[in-house]
Amino acid sequence: MMHDFLSNNRDELTQRCRIKVGSRVGRSATEGQLKDGIPLFLEQLILTLELEQTQNPLDSRLISGPAGGGAALSEISVSSAQHGKALLGLGLTVDQVVHDYGDLCQAITDLAIERDAPFQVDEFRTLNRCLDNAISDAVTEFSYQRDILLADACASASNKRMGFFAHELRNHLGTASLAFSAAKSGNLTLGGATGAILERSLQSLDRLIVSSLDEVRAMGESTHVLGVFPLSDFIDEVSGAAALSASKYGCTLTVSHVDVELALAGNRELLFAAVANLLQNAFKFTRSGTEVKLSAYAAGDRILIDVADRCGGLAPGMSERMFLPFSQCGANRIGLGLGLTIARQSVVASGGDVVVRNVPGVGCVFTISLPRNKVST
Template sequence: MLHEFLSLHRVELIQRCQTKVAKRASPEATADELDHGVPFFLDQLIKTLTMEQTANPMESRKVSGPEGGGKPAHSELGDMAARHGGELMRRGFTVEQVVHDYGDLCQSITDLAFEINEPVNVDEFRTLNRCLDNAIAMAVTEYNYQRDFVLADKQVQALNVQIGFFAHELRNFLNTATLALFAMKDGNLGLTGATGSVLDRSLVCMRTLIDRSLTDVRMTAGMPLRHELFSLADFIGELKLSATLEARVRECALVVSEVDGRLAIDGDRDLLLSAVGNLLQNAFKFTHHGTKVFLNAYAQGDRILIDVEDHGDGLPPGDVEKMFQPFTQCGDDKSGLGLGLSISRRSVEANDGILRVRNKMPSGCIFTIDLPRHTLLAGAGQV
């Protein structure tokens, strides 16, 4: 009888399973993986097989559950398998290893029975498969439940951090703007003085922070793109208007090249405005006082290139890819959330473009947006 065979060779079967576990490469497995898995499952299997030899074989379902799948029924085996699945998830094992644990035992039983020529009848083998099926189903279900719970908790934590950063930065800019306004009112100061410049800077920073956050929300939510064919010259002209004030606040100059009126972009205008705007804000942030930031847009073959060039300290070695990660700031100026470049790359790539960056000599760097080239029809939207 199979239950007698399992009882007699219980220790050897567990050892065989431990050997299989030890051979797994990733994650590094230990005998602890079996604590609430194979030994308990083996005991419940033996108990089930033994009860099926009694006058009330269906009582075994209370131990190992019914067959046929569907909604899992309460059973001793199911409860222990669920516990095992949750344990493996918390220890960092994969869902594949949850399945392997039970597959190891089935293979060990089959191998040992074959080696010592132990017969296993059809009904006993069906019971073994039913127990394995129920145990795997309950273990995987609990594993996925615990994993989803952990992932949801991490997402909430990440969202709280992001909201906290946003609120902190917005409060700082609003506080500075409020103090500047009070100072101007108390001292009857004009808008063109130093205090007015502080107010300008704070308002520009708040606008930038809100624009970036809205774009990030839109990209994260996966909202559909709003494709349209629009003039490159008009696009650059709009950027020039909004960036000129920030250039003045940052005490540098913005130089914008002439753009061929026939060139066009087919994409989501708002996302691309955000992408180039973030690059310009980044350039104003790091370029040296009194220097120039260049905005150039031109065609090269079947591509349209938009360059944003600054006169800062350039890119530190090894920071090129790191700087595109969210909440990453590579320069000495740590103001802002560190989201601008990440949002720019995602916005550009969503429009079938490429964002790259390179150092230039003797100082500074150039960010380039590379997009498919399109042409306007005669008289349509040209500048």
């Protein structure tokens, strides 16, 4: 009888399966799975075969489930589902889940041939039914859990992109609104400096929307265009747009002289967004009545852009945590907590990086580092 054969050779079959599973390429079996998973299925298979030799053979369905597939609660369905979920946690694929049960079937077949063990046709059918149900439930649970993880990942990425888009829209719209209010309250014409800020903000809004539409059309393909442009003109444009925000927060913006011979290579729109977000962050946290300082200069083969504030300094552990999405470390919780994340990602897209240096009791200095270029003549 097959159940006697399995019972008498339980340890041998378990060891063979462990060797097959443990040595298969790409299969990282945990000690717990090798110790418990195979013996548990063997125990359920043996009990099923034994029950089918009694006067109530259909009782075996409570252990191994019915033939022909279909959802049904059984001991094998529960343990197989747990096995499939565990394999997903190891980063395995569906075919590797199927191979786990195939290894056991192969081990039984090989050992039966070696020992010349005679099995009845009905016993083979029971073995196949148990394996089919186990594989089906394991794969079903594996796929379900995987789909949940993929859906969560897609939703998280979509929410992050939407958050970035809304954050940048609000920044440009805020600058445009401040420029409009300044022009209106001061009875200014739109042909002056304030009108130029308003115009640039509206243009930035247009480019942001167009870029987002291009991204949708391209299904995620990068549409970023890199170019070389003068550093001094870039800093003038960023500081001009940011000066209105500084006054709103009760601080001043001081801009250091920039060498006209220096140039940046990168995506101008992304870098503009990066510096603008660093300035907005500085205005938000610097103490009222103090200054935020913007400096841009060369250091060897790098261009460094510093944004120094007077926030009083950073708490321990904040230097890296503050760059995480939706992270709001200070008492001021206005906004989404995306500004610094956008700044770093925008700079990285142009081959640079952003770091922060703490000045205890004074504030902090955010530094953008980018490759150095020279203005072409």
